Amino acid sequence: MFSKLILRLAAFLLIVAALPAAAAVNVFASVPEWAALAREIGGDKVNVFSATNALQDPHRIEARPSLIARARSSQLVVATGAELEIGWLPVVLRESGNAAIQPGQPGYFEAASVVRMLEVPARVDRADGDVHAGGNPHIQLDPRNVLKVADALAARLTLVDPAGAVVYKANLARFSEKWKAAMVRWEQAAAPLKGAPVWVQHRSFPYLADWLGLKELGALEPKAGVEPGSAHLAGILERQKATSAKMILRPAYTRPTASDWLGERARIPVVVLPFTVGGSAEATDLFALFDDTLRRLLAGLK
Template sequence: MLSKLILRLAALLFALAALPASAALNVLATVPEWAALAREIGADKVNVIAATNALQDPHRIDAKPSLIARARSSQLVVANGAELEIGWLPMVLRESGNAAIQPGQPGYFEAASAVRLREVPTRLDRADGDVHAGGNPHIQTDPRNILTVAQALAARLALVDPANAEAYKANLARFSDRWKTAMARWELVAAPLRGVPVWVQHRSFPYMSDWLGLKELGALEPKAGVEPGSAHLAGILERQKVTPARMILRPAYTRASASEWLGERAHIPVVVLPFTVGGSPEAGDLFGLFDETIRRLLAGLK
């Protein structure tokens, strides 16, 4: 009886494996910003799915069945890398049984590999919280990084899907032009932010702060991924009296309570930044993400 069952399973297996694959390249991006970038570069040649949405903490995702199914039928996985997805992506990739998208294969792309990482820890100890050994993984908050990653991603798409290499190249050129123009605009508008002291909820913005010249006085989280306690926040309030910050920055997916507590007492605004594509209704694509980020930062300055 069991051998019959196995035979039937095998028959089903080959029937399904023989199904024609869809024409577009299936891309599974782990986070919305890289899904948006893959859509910019791939356009109509790719079929992109984001594994997470902007309101999910990218550090804490389950290796859900839906993700395994999508990894199974993908030809390219666009991950952020720098251990951002270490809690779930390795499991999804292994469970999928898809040899083409395993780390080391052309079908596995890490955005962080194209960028020099900041805040590389000098010591590795879990007592320091949720430490990323490779450095701070939140590279998408600096548009210069987006451009670098776009170039690397276009090259990778051309490698995985050589038939459409010309299209990817043309899309990259078009995107780069638009992006550089937009960057010049953002930098002009954001000039008043240079040197402005801020607190951050989580160390989510070192790349953005570097780009805009914001001065991060510190993080509300005592350790990465650890919610601040009241004593720690009181300490920050004391520091705020000596070196006053102008605002508190918080990504949309994090808890509001700590930053609101401090904002109320220090009489400074809490600026909720979209952090990634879809983090606010206005941040519908990468351009919208930075338009909205800078608009909110400038509004926080008033």
């Protein structure tokens, strides 16, 4: 009797599972910036879901049931890669039972695969904290990277949904043009930032620093992902006396304690950067993210 029940259940499952999926492409983005980019490229051909919000630490997310459910009905996963999501995304993908979005399939896209990685560690050892063997994964704050990811994402969307190819191409062209124009504007505005020495809370900004020519003196975290102790901060304060930084940069999702402590003593501003779309009230999309980031940096410089 019981095995009959199981058989009936299995038959029911197969019938329900065979129901057709919705027409629009469901995109599962691991972080808000790729969700925003997918909206730019996909337009109304895609339904975009962002697995995290800007106030969450993308390293530490739980493989929540809601994420598994979303991954189950997605046709494309857009992740950062470089092990940023290693603590949760592999479980979400495996548990979803969705064969189309497993790594290696067209339905799984990693943004880090198309950009040049910075801070690739020469040695990989957990004694060094949260080390990412593939390099620093916070690639989104260099607009040149965004452009490359946009290109690759459009190609991937076309692969997953060939019917929308024309739309993706047109959207990409429009986005690229607008983005390049914005980059000229940003680079002009950011000229005073060139060579400005800064401290960073976590190594979140190497790509931003690389783009703008900021001089990162070091991170407040003694090791990636490890909260700084008072002795370490005192050491940084000493170094600040020797080579004085203009400001301390901190992404919106991190704890303010350490940055505020140092900022107060060194009498330099702590600049809280949105870090991703939604990280500040102003950063409503990718363009606004960079507008707001630059505005905050320039304000910090004064």
